[in-house]
Amino acid sequence: MTSAAIDFDAMPPTELAHELMPEVVDAAVSAPDQAVVDRAAAWASSAVAPHAESWERERRFAAEAFASAGDERLCGLLVPVADGGSGLSQVGLARVLEEVAAADFAIAFVLVCHNNLAGAVSRRAPAQMRERALGPLVSGERLGAFLLTEPGVGSDAAKITTAARRDGDEWVIDGRKAWVSNGTAADVMSVYAQADPAAGHRGIMTFLVDGSTDGIERTDGYELIGAHGIGTNEIRFNECRVSDADVMVPLGEGFVAAMEGIDIARVLVAAMCCGMMRTGLATAIDYVRKRQAFGGRIADLQGVRFRLADVATDLEAARLLAYRAALAVAEGRPAAVHAAHAKKFATRVAERGLADCMQVMGAVGGRRDHPLPRHLAASRLTHYVDGATEIQDVVISRSLLD
Ligand SMILES: Cc1cc2nc3c(=O)[nH]c(=O)nc-3n(C[C@H](O)[C@H](O)[C@H](O)COP(=O)(O)OP(=O)(O)OC[C@H]3O[C@@H](n4cnc5c(N)ncnc54)[C@H](O)[C@@H]3O)c2cc1C
Incomplete structure (x- = not known):
């Protein structure tokens, strides 16, 4: 706040939320989900709202916010309880994100992208990958990102050109991904790549790639109208070599998984x-x-x-x-x-x-x-x-x- 700041005695967003909450929403949120919503709302107003403007001014991904989201168990919301997550329903998840975005959209979107990835790993990944990757995603120890869009391909996502080719017992990924939310800081990336162009969208497969793998190059975050906290950037793959153990969704199913x-x-x-x-x-x-x-x-x-x-x-x-x-x-x-x-x-x-x-x-x-x-x-x-x-x-x- 500047010295000339206006004293709003700001009304906490949750007060208004309650006044405006249609019965249809209340009725659809189970008691365990409501506990997560309440926890997220308290976290957003104490750990996010007071700092969000300075994070935006500094134009940076707020690693400390993501770490504290992990401490509050907000990083495995779509992962089943049996796998260590919260097993939240989609309605509960929407309520959580409404609460977090009431404080800051950027942090809410960071959590959406991360939670969607963790959810996809729990649903889609083979057992060995789930075993090694899921725990650190759920705890918030590792940050996830979803890489579909490319500089030349946005809405028509089936036309991606990032290539995956077989070389011996490895896969080699080449191409550029654009608009990667969490991209400046991500530890784990789900990368959609075309392995069989003749098969069209059925040639797309998905890799779960460690962000420190050789051949991965990241740009700085984009200069945007706002929401710089999402850390959105471009990520390039230059002969990035991964193994079969990094295949998250096999050939033929990658595009369906993305959608x-x-x-x-x-x-x-x-x-x-x-x-x-x-x-x-x-x-x-x-x-x-x-x-x-x-x-x-x-x-x-x-x-x-x-x-x-x-x-x-x-x-x-x-x-x-x-x-x-x-x-x-x-x-x-x-x-x-x-x-x-x-x-x-x-x-x-x-x-x-x-x-x-x-x-x-x-x-x-x-x-x-x-x-x-x-x-x-x-x-x-x-x-x-x-x-x-x-x-x-x-x-x-x-x-x-x-
Ligand atoms: C903040 C932010 C975060 C993002 N995070 C991610 C991420 O984490 N991972 C990821 O993969 N992508 C991400 N994206 C990319 C996002 O998914 C794309 O921006 C989106 O798919 C649209 O693609 P485009 O911007 O390239 O627009 P284009 O496809 O180039 O479209 C340009 C314009 O043409 C219109 N248009 C296109 N097709 C049609 C049609 N058939 N009929 C009528 N109009 C049409 C579009 O609506 C748009 O107005 C992010 C984008 C933003 C802004």
Whole structure:
């Protein structure tokens, strides 16, 4: 905080969360999952919220935040209890990430990428790989990253060109991966590579590669509009040699494996947007209740009230869409269209809603001694992660028209 900082007596995000929690969400979270949600919320407000702005200013991956997430048992959320994880349901996971993103999107996204990888290892990896890799991922001793996107291939992920070729009893990986979340610090990387171009997407396989393997070169983190804490960068593979023991998903199944978590990933982005909107609304409410103009509280001006009412309506609708989709995933029902609606709507209303919350705060809205500018910048990036908005429209329009 600067010396001229505004005293917001900030309303903790969880207070507003409770007021705005639709019964449908409460009912879907089991008691053990709720305990994890509560633990995550307490951790986010004590260990993340107070530091997130300085991490962003320093433009760095907050290793200390990830380490403390491990201490709080937040790194194996999708790994079954029998394998040392929390065995959280997808609805519980969405609630956890909503709470963490209410403090900071970057840290929430770090946890999403890591937890998705740990979950994929527990589901997909052969027994020997699970035995050696899962424990350190679940404890947070080792950080994971997911490497699908390339500089030349984004939305059309089946067309990746990073190559895996056999050489004796080794595999040799060559190519470039782009937009690697956690990439500047990752210890373990799931690398999607094309081993049989003639087979199209069926030629893709997945390796679980140690980040210190020879032939791996990392760039610095990208300079972005925001969310630098994700440590997103490019990673190059120059004749990187790995063995059969590093094959996580065999030839033919790699692309399916990459896509199998996509619905829940989109739901989680929606839930994270809800978390950021909640903080936006809480911060704006707190401010306009105190700020005076023309002989009264800004909070009593109808234009201000209605603007915040619109944000609240969008937040309610975004949460209902997000948790409807989370429930569909958790219950094994078709969820692709629900997830696409949820992600598209939540990302859209988060960006607009955060800007509206900043607007009712006047020029103070643009200052960085409260979290809204950080959340607004991050909300722009949510439009691209886990399938850009237009890809959600491809899914939705296909369900309507084909
Ligand atoms: C912060 C951040 C973190 C990320 N982390 C990861 C990560 O950890 N691992 C990873 O593999 N990737 C990651 N990504 C990459 C992300 O998945 C891609 O950005 C996304 O898939 C879109 O690809 P692209 O940006 O290359 O857009 P492009 O594919 O180049 O698309 C450009 C534009 O064209 C539109 N478009 C494309 N196809 C169609 C179509 N059929 N119809 C209509 N419009 C279309 C797109 O919607 C977009 O607006 C991350 C991205 C961001 C921003």
